[in-house]
Amino acid sequence: MNLSKNSITRIENVDLVITGRLVDASNATLFGHLQDDENFKIIYKPVAGERPLWDFPDGSLASREYATFLFSEIFGFNLVPLTVLRDGPYGFGMVQEWIEDAQPESLINFAQGMHPHLRKMVLFDALINNADRKYGHILLVKDELVLGCDHGVTFHKEEKLRTVLWQFTGLKLEDHEVQTLEMINNHDLKFLQDLLSVAEISAIKVRAQSLLKTNTFPEPATDRPAIPWPPV
Numbered sequence: 001m002n003l004s005k006n007s008i009t010r011i012e013n014v015d016l017v018i019t020g021r022l023v024d025a026s027n028a029t030l031f032g033h034l035q036d037d038e039n040f041k042i043i044y045k046p047v048a049g050e051r052p053l054w055d056f057p058d059g060s061l062a063s064r065e066y067a068t069f070l071f072s073e074i075f076g077f078n079l080v081p082l083t084v085l086r087d088g089p090y091g092f093g094m095v096q097e098w099i100e101d102a103q104p105e106s107l108i109n110f111a112q113g114m115h116p117h118l119r120k121m122v123l124f125d126a127l128i129n130n131a132d133r134k135y136g137h138i139l140l141v142k143d144e145l146v147l148g149c150d151h152g153v154t155f156h157k158e159e160k161l162r163t164v165l166w167q168f169t170g171l172k173l174e175d176h177e178v179q180t181l182e183m184i185n186n187h188d189l190k191f192l193q194d195l196l197s198v199a200e201i202s203a204i205k206v207r208a209q210s211l212l213k214t215n216t217f218p219e220p221a222t223d224r225p226a227i228p229w230p231p232v
Contacts, residue, residue, distance in 0.1 A: 003082050011095060016044055016088050027051050041098035046090040061152030062094035067195040068128055068151035075184060077124045079148050102139035111138050117146035122168045123177055126218050127207055128154045133163035135232045157199040162228040168217040184208045
C-alpha cells in the first residue's frame with residue numbers, strides 16, 4: 001500500500017469518533033472516523049474489549065495486529081491496511097484504516113482462484129501463522145488488489161495455520177518468494193521484540209526455514225482443523 005506520512009501521523013494522533021460497532025465480531029470492534037475527517041474511516045479494537053482465548057495470552061491481540069502490519073510492510077508484502085497502536089475513547093488498542101466496499105459478492109469466487117496477490121497472501125499467512133484466514137478477512141479492492149484484516153490470532157509459537165486458501169498447496173516456490181524467505185531468515189526481527197515473545201519471534205524463522213527446505217507452499221494439517229469455522 002502507498003502509506004503517506006500524513007496518513008500515519010493523523011491516524012496516530014487525531015481524536016477518534018466512534019459511530020458504531022461490528023456486532024458479528026467476537027471481540028469489541030468499533031467503527032468510526034477521524035474527528036477532522038469523516039471520510040477517513042477507521043476500525044478500533046480496544047484491548048479492554050478482547051475476549052480471553054485459551055491459547056493466546058490475554059490482552060495480546062492488538063499487538064499481534066500491529067505486528068502483522070509491520071511484518072507486512074517491512075518485508076514487502078503490503079497486505080495489511082494502515083494499522084497503529086494508540087489510545088482511544090475506550091482505552092489503548094489497535095486502530096486500522098477501514099477499506100470501503102472491499103468485500104463484493106464475487107469475493108469468494110475470486111478467493112478460490114489463483115491470482116498472484118492471493119498467492120502472496122498464502123505465503124504471508126504461513127509465515128505469520130495465521131489461525132483465522134476466513135473469506136470475511138480478505139479484502140478485494142480496486143484493480144484486484146488483495147488486502148487482509150483481522151490478524152489478532154497470529155504469530156503463535158505452535159503451528160496454528162487455518163485458512164480457506166489452500167489452492168496453492170504443494171506448488172513450488174518462485175525465486176522472489178525464496179528471496180523473501182531468505183531475507184526474513186537473515187533479519188534480526190528486533191522490530192517485533194516489544195510486541196511478541198522471544199519464542200514467537202524465533203518461530204517465525206523456523207517457519208521460514210521450513211518453507212525454504214521444502215521449497216513448496218504448505219499443506220493442510222491432518223492433526224487439527226485446517227480451515228477456520230465458520231469459513232466466511
